[in-house]
Amino acid sequence: MAEGARGGVKTATEKKSGLGDRLRYMFDNSMSAGTPALIAWLSAATLVLIIAFALILTVTGMHQEGADRGFFSNLFYNLLHALDPGTVGGDSGTWPWLLTMLVLTLGGLFIVSALIGVLATGIDSKLADLRRGRSIVLEQDHTVILGWSESIFTIISELCLANESRKDPVVVILADRDKVDMEDELKVKVPDRRGTRVVCRSGSPMDLDDLRLSSYVTARSVILLSPNSDDPDAEVIKSLLALTHGGAEGPRIVAEIQDPSNLEAARLVGAERTTLLDIRETVAKLVVQTSRQSGAAAVYTELFDYSGDEFYFLADHGLAGSTYAQAQLALEAASVVGMVDAAGSKLNPPPGTVLSAEHTLIVVAEDDSALDGQARSTTLPDLERLGQHEIGEPEPTSALLIGWNSRGPIVVRELDRYAPPGSTLTIVHGFGDPRIPVVANLSVTVVEAPSTQRSVLEEHVAGDLDQIIVLCYDDHLDVQTADSRTLVTLLHVRDILGKVGSDTPVVSEMLDDRNRVLASVADVDDIVVSGEIVSLVVTQLSEDERLKEVFGEILGAEGSEIYLRPAGWYVQPGENVTWATIVAGASRRNETAIGLKSALLAEPGLKFGVVVNPPKSQTYTITSDDAVVVLAED
Secondary structure (H helix, E strand, O other): OOOOOEOOEOOOOOOOOOHHHHHHHHHHHHHOOOHHHHHHHHHHHHHHHHHHHHHHHHHHOOOEOOEOOOHHHHHHHHHHHHHOHHHHHHOOEOHHHHHHHHHHHHHHHHHHHHHHHHHHHHHHHHHHHHHOOOOOOOOOOOEEEEOOOOOHHHHHHHHHHHHHHOOOOEEEEEEOOOHHHHHHHHHHHOOOOOOOEEEEEEOOOOOHHHHHOOOHHHOOEEEEOOOOOOOHHHHHHHHHHHHHOOOOOOOEEEEEEOOHHHHHHHHHHHOOOEEEEEHHHHHHHHHHHHHHOOOHHHHHHHHHOOOOOEEEEEOOOOOOOOEHHHHHOOEOOOEEEEEEEOOEEEEOOOOOOEOOOOOEEEEEEOOHHHHOOOOEOOOOOOHHHEOOOOOOOOOOOEEEEEOOOOOHHHHHHHHHHHOOOOEEEEEEEOOOOOOOOOOOOEEEEEEEOOOOOHHHHHHHOOOOOOEEEEOOOOOOOOHHHHHHHHHHHHHHHHHHHHHOOOOOOEEEEEOOHHHHHHHHHHOOOEEEEHHHHHHHHHHHHHHOOOHHHHHHHHHOOOOOEEEEEEHHHOEOOOOEEEHHHHHHHHHHOOOEEEEEEEHHHOOOOOOOEEEEOOOOOOEEEOOOOOEEEEEEOO
């Protein structure tokens, strides 16, 4: 036989529960409904209280002096006594009646006090829910950012610039962080939103229910950031599963992938509407490109951000029947750099390519709104002032790579791709175990030594080097510590080069954009900020998925790439020429001119300045040190 209840609690083996247990169970179930249930119980208690006292007054015949009321009249006045304690102050009558009203008032005072407390608690709870960002966003044609990292501030800033021509633009952020903390950080780091509303919601991008808070189904695009975790790519792929579980239809998605080995799995999940950005590959290629030609970082930044001139697509161009060379000179304030046909996009096609109405032009312009009614250029190139250059055989080069991280193998691979046969590369590193890929043109030497130590750097930094690259140790150190070591290395390198009178270009990778200003003290030629450049590319891809092919060609091994070449190859140095003349000079060499690098364009404190997409009628005095920014095959 099971032992009975102890301490008023029934054991689980008893066959039946008493009436009290059942009532208690029903009461507990009703309380689980929260604030509405509490209000309902207090209202019921108030009703029972006034009915009971109305019956007492009716049966006993007690009444206020000069007022003999019936049951319903007593019911109403009892309600007034229960809700307003001040009512008893105006009562007059026999002591039994007064004491009865006092008891009723005390009971009502208890119930009303409890009701006020319940209402206050319910309101506080609802306000807390709102502050936690758990309400659904009711927007359409907005941009959704999933996740949180330092790059989000650059992305928000760029989206605000891109949305200036839109009506009531909205950006929704869903991250596993406190909503108030996110809003406070954004207020400090992105104070000027340029009319764009930023809505923050707290939740996990990997959770379907949390994802619905962002209304991602009705969004224009979704940006999936790589989180700061032990396995970021696994979280990104899981979030892609959540985003695409409903089918192939939906907004376009741009996702960051850290490890190239995870790209294939992400492609299987992301389907056709997902653009994957390989962070390692992108940053490594930009580092190599900028190390080969001083000023390239400024060009890439100008083309990738929305504060200057960037890539757009122009379908209604009115240039059908014109050749590509003629189209390059046709628009006054926009540079035609390629075209899109049925086979896809192509930068810098042959000058004789004939355009048709079906072709969409790829142009570099200040803003897409500026393309509407674009003025035609009336400036004719001066063909008598074009330059001459005979290309000789490239000579072997020598390069120094200081530091190492997960992008190192890609950097070595890209250096080998551009290096003439017989070139050399020395790698000096203090952390990690460099795994050198198979190379064809480079002879690679690896030296393990403290890369911030002066004696080590003096041994390897020489004046006859063609290029020096400094990588961050972000695989082994936190962001600020890695950047600090990079800054120390840069100071030593520049001082050593200065003492030997060498102008070898030095390109450095930086993790935090705030350290770029500090790096300027070291007189570095170019700085590639990993997080910033990736953020710029991500933002551009989220706005127009067609840019995927354009960026792929610029940063890829096939097709046309960005080069900074001597201006004397295109026009005669010392001459005052229009930009149209420089464009014609590049077209003659099967290249597309998009900008100019010149010391005359430099801001105070800088060696040179870069202008992208100048007007065709703009005139420049070309010197032998100037360089033209071109798209070319090799």
